Amino acid sequence: MSDEYDKSPSEPLSNSPPEASPDLSPDLAAIGLKTGEDADPHLVLIPVEAEDVLRRRRRRIAAISLGAIVLGLLAWLFYTASVDPIKARESFDAGERMIKVGRYPQAILSFDRAIALKRNFSDAYWERGRGYQSLQQYDNAIRDFTKVIQILPNDGRPLADRGLVYLAQKDYESAIQDADRAIELDPKLAAGYALRGAAVRATGNVQASLADFDRAVKLEPNATNYFERGATYQLLGQHRLAIADFTEMIRYRPDAATGWFARAESERALGEMDAAKADHHQGRLIDGR
Numbered sequence: 136m137s138d139e140y141d142k143s144p145s146e147p148l149s150n151s152p153p154e155a156s157p158d159l160s161p162d163l164a165a166i167g168l169k170t171g172e173d174a175d176p177h178l179v180l181i182p183v184e185a186e187d188v189l190r191r192r193r194r195r196i197a198a199i200s201l202g203a204i205v206l207g208l209l210a211w212l213f214y215t216a217s218v219d220p221i222k223a224r225e226s227f228d229a230g231e232r233m234i235k236v237g238r239y240p241q242a243i244l245s246f247d248r249a250i251a252l253k254r255n256f257s258d259a260y261w262e263r264g265r266g267y268q269s270l271q272q273y274d275n276a277i278r279d280f281t282k283v284i285q286i287l288p289n290d291g292r293p294l295a296d297r298g299l300v301y302l303a304q305k306d307y308e309s310a311i312q313d314a315d316r317a318i319e320l321d322p323k324l325a326a327g328y329a330l331r332g333a334a335v336r337a338t339g340n341v342q343a344s345l346a347d348f349d350r351a352v353k354l355e356p357n358a359t360n361y362f363e364r365g366a367t368y369q370l371l372g373q374h375r376l377a378i379a380d381f382t383e384m385i386r387y388r389p390d391a392a393t394g395w396f397a398r399a400e401s402e403r404a405l406g407e408m409d410a411a412k413a414d415h416h417q418g419r420l421i422d423g424r
Contacts, residue, residue, distance in 0.1 A: 226245045226249035227262070230249065260280075261293060264296065264297075273304055289320060291319075294320070298313030307338050329347070329360055332344040332345070362381065365384065372404075377401045384397075392418040396415065
């Protein structure tokens with residue numbers, strides 16, 4: 136047999152690690168990497184320094200912090216989305232209470248808060264516009280009614296309200312345009328006809344305005360519409376018809392002195408002096424004069 140079979144099979148194998156190649160640096164040899172002619176030409180070694188480790192750690196911390204901020208912001212947005220409308224309604228209700236008792240500056244402040252909490256709160260803009268209108272701050276009122284028109288483009292009522300402000304400013308053309316548009320959107324809107332009638336009458340065309348007041352009374356028989364038609368009859372010298380309308384107004388609003396005074400004027404024009412005197416006296420009692 137060959138000498139290579141003479142070795143004893145019972146000779147234990149060595150457990151010692153292979154000696155490092157003299158071409159390997161101690162560090163590379165420890166991890167089994169080769170250098171020199173035996174090195175892998177595709178292997179690129181990138182040294183990792185302590186500064187790189189710290190930079191990665193900072194990036195991780197920054198990412199975690201940003202995630203926490205985003206989650207917190209989302210939680211805050213969810214909270215405000217659920218709570219702000221409630222607070223906005225509370226402020227709006229407070230403003231309406233102020234409007235009813237004639238405290239218009241305080242009402243406007245409440246509507247300001249409601250709008251700050253709910254940006255497209257159409258009712259708050261609407262009521263704030265009416266508050267400004269009552270204070271004769273007409274430019275502010277027009278701005279708020281215009282905002283309502285933008286939010287509710289298919290509703291004729293804010294157009295009628297803005298038209299009343301134009302009417303107060305003697306801008307009759309704008310008032311008529313708003314009335315026309317309001318009627319176009321809602322042919323059964325009595326306020327649109329009443330507005331147009333008042334604007335047309337103010338231009339001097341009293342007879343033409345009567346048709347709009349007739350329509351307003353038919354659609355919505357109330358104190359205001361009866362009074363406006365009665366005043367139109369009065370201007371036309373039709374005092375018997377005027378007295379009939381003022382009587383209807385008094386039936387709806389017996390506490391309003393204007394109806395009593397207006398009826399007294401037509402009664403006086405017809406020579407009914409006793410009736411005129413009685414109505415005038417009643418008006419003075421209501422007025423506290």
